[in-house]
Amino acid sequence: MTVNQHTVTETEHKKRVDKILSDLLHEHSRSQIQSWIEEGNVKVNDEIVKANQKCQSGEMISWEIPETKPLVLDPENIPLDIVYEDEDLLVINKEKGMVVHPSAGHRTGTLVHALLYHCTDLSGINGVERPGIVHRIDMDTSGLLVVAKNDFAHQHLSKQLQEKQLKRIYEAIVHGEIGHETGLIDAPIGRDPKDRQKMGVVDSGKPAVTHFRVLERFPKYTYVECQLETGRTHQIRVHMQYIGFPLVGDPKYGQRKSLDVHGQALHAKQIAFIHPRTEEWMEFEAAPPAVFTEALDQIRKMY
Incomplete structure (x- = not known):
């Protein structure tokens, strides 16, 4: 997996790390980004963080986008109208x-x-x-x-x-x-x-x-x-x-x-x-x- 990096700007000061990344990565949903954080794929200054951590300007956010796992759907016996x-x-x-x-x-x-x-x-x-x-x-x-x-x-x-x-x-x-x-x-x-x-x-x-x-x-x-x-x-x-x-x-x-x-x-x-x-x-x-x-x-x- 490729490591991506972003330096927190003045305008991003005190913003949540998941919010900063969702603003940067429009093609990915915030819930996806939060799952990366939970899995330890996002770090601030090389330390694993929580989604609600607020960042300081000048800090370095680094992240890896995990490989997409092939989805296998199992039929479920759920009643339908x-x-x-x-x-x-x-x-x-x-x-x-x-x-x-x-x-x-x-x-x-x-x-x-x-x-x-x-x-x-x-x-x-x-x-x-x-x-x-x-x-x-x-x-x-x-x-x-x-x-x-x-x-x-x-x-x-x-x-x-x-x-x-x-x-x-x-x-x-x-x-x-x-x-x-x-x-x-x-x-x-x-x-x-x-x-x-x-x-x-x-x-x-x-x-x-x-x-x-x-x-x-x-x-x-x-x-x-x-x-x-x-x-x-x-x-x-x-x-x-x-x-x-x-x-x-x-x-x-x-x-x-x-x-x-x-x-x-x-x-x-x-x-x-x-x-x-x-x-x-x-x-x-x-x-x-x-x-x-x-x-x-x-x-x-x-x-």
Whole structure:
């Protein structure tokens, strides 16, 4: 492994070592860097440190990037709510709390592990870690997503996604009373320069468009429907926070005081697309989980 070095600058004085490295190494996540630190691959002045150690200007940070271990995914017998299935694809109603594919902090128990148990074949376009995954929804977002069983289906569905033909409609509960019936948010989304773990509306971001309409209005909350025109990471969560109406329960972009809905109150309720083989227009809908409807009932009782 190659040893890399960086001298702490005046502007980095008293910053955490993991923050300095995450700002330097944009291609690696902060959680990855923290795992290197835990494994002893990062040193300050030749001494092993903890992730929260604050550095002094002039100190030398040295690090080695460990070799990537080949990922072997074992099928796991995890129940799936399969809304539709044929030889080319599946439509899954993902439960709240399930991660879609493996990542640094989630090596087991993902939707991919469950799919590998259920299916003998999944498309290989997205590699070993994301077989069949055409698009994602966040861990604490429930609802519908389409999975490709073969490369033919994957290519067609991905093309529909790129050409904005694949329809995705969500429902959400947000803080604040939205006064108008409908709205359009057209604001680019990229990595937040102040916090690499978050996304934000930034000039250098990728184009992002969200349409929304009010379903029900309360003095301090609004029940809305959102339709994605693009599919950026955390798009609805970032856009609604950007216009001043953050999602209820959102731990990353929401308010500190919120209803307990175990993560953001966001549900992918509808998905529609052209079937890759039959060219039939297909449309699916799923009701939100109990925690979502119970939160709505709680708000209705308040007012």
